Amino acid sequence: MHGASIVVLKVVIALSLAGSLVVQAMILPAAWGDLVDADVPTWARVALVSIAALGVLTMQVFAVCVWRLLTLVRRGSVFSEASFRYVNVIIGAFVTAAVLAFVLAVLLAPGGVAPGLVGLVSGAALVLAGIALLVAVMRRLLVQAIATESEARALRSELDEVV
Numbered sequence: 001m002h003g004a005s006i007v008v009l010k011v012v013i014a015l016s017l018a019g020s021l022v023v024q025a026m027i028l029p030a031a032w033g034d035l036v037d038a039d040v041p042t043w044a045r046v047a048l049v050s051i052a053a054l055g056v057l058t059m060q061v062f063a064v065c066v067w068r069l070l071t072l073v074r075r076g077s078v079f080s081e082a083s084f085r086y087v088n089v090i091i092g093a094f095v096t097a098a099v100l101a102f103v104l105a106v107l108l109a110p111g112g113v114a115p116g117l118v119g120l121v122s123g124a125a126l127v128l129a130g131i132a133l134l135v136a137v138m139r140r141l142l143v144q145a146i147a148t149e150s151e152a153r154a155l156r157s158e159l160d161e162v163v
Contacts, residue, residue, distance in 0.1 A: 006070050013063045013070075020056050020063075028053055044107070051104050058097040065090045079146050087139045094132035101125035 028049055035045040065086040072078040072086075102125040109118050 003074065006074050009070060010067060013067050017060060017063050020060050023056050024053065028056075047107055048104075051100050051107075055097060055100050058093045058100070062090055062093045065093070079142070079149050081146070083142060084139070087135065087142065091132050091135050091139065094128050094135060098125045098128035098132060101128055 031052065032045060032049050035048065040048075068086050069078060069083060072080070072083055101121055105118050105121040105125060108121060
């Protein structure tokens with residue numbers, strides 16, 4: 001990955017994080033106010049706004065972990081044990097987001113919400129769970145790449161001794 005690509009991706013991540021802070025500071029309180037005005041029961045307001053806030057938090061955790069992985073890529077040390085910490089947290093963030101989306105679908109199902117919307121939210125939960133599984137597969141590939149690199153280093157060392 002070229003340095004320019006890493007910089008551009010970090011700019012996108014920074015903008016996303018800034019946008020998520022705006023959501024947390026301004027949009028979620030406004031949504032709470034709208035739900036109060038719509039006479040939504042307190043338990044439902046708490047649930048909906050909490051799910052939204054936690055969903056934004058999962059995105060923020062994901063963004064920070066990708067940022068850290070990009071830093072490891074730039075340093076040339078992404079194929080190290082340090083990467084696993086960030087990849088594991090990314091998997092956890094996507095699993096959490098999937099569970100949150102599913103809980104949202106369950107909360108919306110008995111209400112006056114269109115069944116298609118409940119289906120879309122359920123589909124989003126499945127997609128998020130699929131992304132978590134995809135990242136888990138990529139983690140396995142990282143394990144294999146680290147093992148291969150380690151083996152190559154050992155072979156180079158042996159070859160250097162022979163020469």
